[in-house]
Amino acid sequence: MTKTSEHDNIFSEPMGQVARFCFDESVANVFPDMIQRSVPGYSAILSMIGDICGRYAQDGAYCYDLGCSLGAATLAMRHGITAKDCRIISIDNSPAMIERCQKIINEDTKDVPVDVLCGDIGATTIENASIVVLNFTLQFIEPSAREAILQNIYSGLRPGGVLILSEKVHFENQPHQSLMTDLYHNFKRVNGYSDLEIAQKRTALENVLRSDSIDTHRQRLNHCGFSSADVWFQCFTFCSLIAIK
Numbered sequence: 001m002t003k004t005s006e007h008d009n010i011f012s013e014p015m016g017q018v019a020r021f022c023f024d025e026s027v028a029n030v031f032p033d034m035i036q037r038s039v040p041g042y043s044a045i046l047s048m049i050g051d052i053c054g055r056y057a058q059d060g061a062y063c064y065d066l067g068c069s070l071g072a073a074t075l076a077m078r079h080g081i082t083a084k085d086c087r088i089i090s091i092d093n094s095p096a097m098i099e100r101c102q103k104i105i106n107e108d109t110k111d112v113p114v115d116v117l118c119g120d121i122g123a124t125t126i127e128n129a130s131i132v133v134l135n136f137t138l139q140f141i142e143p144s145a146r147e148a149i150l151q152n153i154y155s156g157l158r159p160g161g162v163l164i165l166s167e168k169v170h171f172e173n174q175p176h177q178s179l180m181t182d183l184y185h186n187f188k189r190v191n192g193y194s195d196l197e198i199a200q201k202r203t204a205l206e207n208v209l210r211s212d213s214i215d216t217h218r219q220r221l222n223h224c225g226f227s228s229a230d231v232w233f234q235c236f237t238f239c240s241l242i243a244i245k
Contacts, residue, residue: 010030168211
């Protein structure tokens with residue numbers, strides 16, 4: 001993450017019409033603050049990404065961070081990898097995010113090479129990979145395109161390679177969904193967001209962030225061929241799965 005971060009007040013004033021959420025300059029400016037205050041367990045997930053990379057990165061393999069934003073997962077990977085001759089490829093389709101990500105990577109002192117690329121992860125061929133990270137990325141992809149992306153990842157992973165997939169999810173049981181949503185909104189209030197900010201951001205994300213259920217994620221990963229796919233972290237409507245080839 002960046003050493004300094006602007007405070008997220010994007011949705012603090014009433015908006016006549018709330019625009020669709022996008023990863024533009026204004027979001028890039030406040031992203032570290034936004035995600036720390038909006039995603040429960042985010043720091044724990046990053047820490048474990050580093051640990052998982054230490055366990056599963058293979059000598060001479062690529063490690064991918066797809067939808068890298070400012071490179072927080074990239075740095076976790078970089079500091080966790082102990083295998084020899086690895087290279088990290090970090091990709092995002094937001095020029096504003098990529099510009100800042102490159103600066104952050106340049107300031108880091110670890111020596112694992114990192115390629116920071118602006119591009120479409122759906123058009124990226126995954127190859128010779130031992131680790132692939134999708135950290136709250138797939139939820140912003142058109143649902144009909146998600147399985148193809150996961151199949152591409154599976155095909156490009158070496159045997160024994162892993163995918164770390166973190167997502168906002170929903171539950172089919174409506175009372176449970178309502179409870180988790182209420183608990184999550186209270187989490188945001190505790191972190192300083194007003195009811196106005198919570199409501200306006202929720203409107204901005206409508207039809208931009210489209211969640212799947214945990215069962216849908218498992219079924220999709222199993223259908224792609226992963227031998228194991230299950231949750232290792234969950235808090236409210238946020239979870240992270242690890243899938244092993």
